[in-house]
Amino acid sequence: MDDFERQLMQAMSRTDPPGAFEAKVLARVAREADGRSGLWRWFSRPVTLRWASVALALVMVATGVTWQRERERERGEQALAKLELALKITSEKLQKIDREIPK
Amino acid sequence: MAGASQEAARESGSATDAEPRTFLTALRAHQAMVFSLAYHFLRDRNAAEEVAQDVFLELHRHWDELGSDDHVKFWLRRVASNRCIDRARRRKYQPIVALDDVPEPSTPGEPSDFLLNQKLRDLVSALPEKPRMVMVLRYQEEMMPEQIATLLGMPVSTVKSHLQRSLAMLREKAVRSLGEVR
Numbered sequence: 001m002d003d004f005e006r007q008l009m010q011a012m013s014r015t016d017p018p019g020a021f022e023a024k025v026l027a028r029v030a031r032e033a034d035g036r037s038g039l040w041r042w043f044s045r046p047v048t049l050r051w052a053s054v055a056l057a058l059v060m061v062a063t064g065v066t067w068q069r070e071r072e073r074e075r076g077e078q079a080l081a082k083l084e085l086a087l088k089i090t091s092e093k094l095q096k097i098d099r100e101i102p103k
Numbered sequence: 104m105a106g107a108s109q110e111a112a113r114e115s116g117s118a119t120d121a122e123p124r125t126f127l128t129a130l131r132a133h134q135a136m137v138f139s140l141a142y143h144f145l146r147d148r149n150a151a152e153e154v155a156q157d158v159f160l161e162l163h164r165h166w167d168e169l170g171s172d173d174h175v176k177f178w179l180r181r182v183a184s185n186r187c188i189d190r191a192r193r194r195k196y197q198p199i200v201a202l203d204d205v206p207e208p209s210t211p212g213e214p215s216d217f218l219l220n221q222k223l224r225d226l227v228s229a230l231p232e233k234p235r236m237v238m239v240l241r242y243q244e245e246m247m248p249e250q251i252a253t254l255l256g257m258p259v260s261t262v263k264s265h266l267q268r269s270l271a272m273l274r275e276k277a278v279r280s281l282g283e284v285r
Binding site: 004005007008009010011012013014015016017018021022024025026028029032 | 242
């Protein structure tokens with residue numbers, strides 16, 4: 001190792017972090033631990049209650065999906081009825097015009 | 104300025120080994136190492152502090168998986184290096200000035216150690232990411248090329264090549280600007 005490298009080593013010597021670094025890290029660790037404990041509380045509920053929550057969530061999702069599909073089906077039927085009516089009216093008008101045109 | 108406590112901890116891993124291995128003792132023993140890695144690489148105290156905090160938070164998450172203090176130190180160096188490089192790439196944390204654009208010192212003659220050190224840190228910070236990290240690990244942590252290769256997951260020949268090329272560039276630039284460097 002030559003003088004230049006030794007100088008480089010001196011220039012790159014370790015530097016202290018800003019004040020309160022340790023406290024800031026510990027505060028972040030504590031915050032994360034709090035967050036995890038909230039999740040942990042949920043997981044550590046009695047099994048029946050935990051599964052009941054999951055089942056309720058599933059039922060709600062299934063109900064929402066079914067309701068959405070039913071609405072779409074109803075909308076489709078209504079659109080079809082309107083179309084049939086329109087065709088029927090058009091057909092009647094065409095027949096009427098056809099009758100009125102002198103042959 | 105290097106902290107006496109951190110220097111002591113750095114010199115003697117055994118000083119901390121004597122204490123029971125806790126997260127707090129690891130934090131106290133290695134905070135200067137992690138912060139300095141990030142600071143010498145990023146050259147931004149706020150960014151370096153943020154990276155160092157993230158590294159220690161990650162250490163806390165993995166604390167139970169780590170064994171000896173050497174293992175902890177290796178893990179910290181590796182995670183800190185990767186995070187610094189990621190951050191530099193993500194935020195385009197390119198050196199503030201390109202190596203060739205580093206200004207010549209305004210005062211000719213013998214520069215003080217402070218100015219010389221500042222100049223050398225600026226020159227290192229102008230290197231591309233991988234060579235920069237290799238240089239920081241070599242000259243801050245005094246690691247051997249083989250250790251750096253293991254830490255960064257690159258061939259030893261690549262590490263040696265980065266070191267040689269970076270040193271040659273720095274030497275040339277320093278000689279040009281300072282004149283006195285041997």
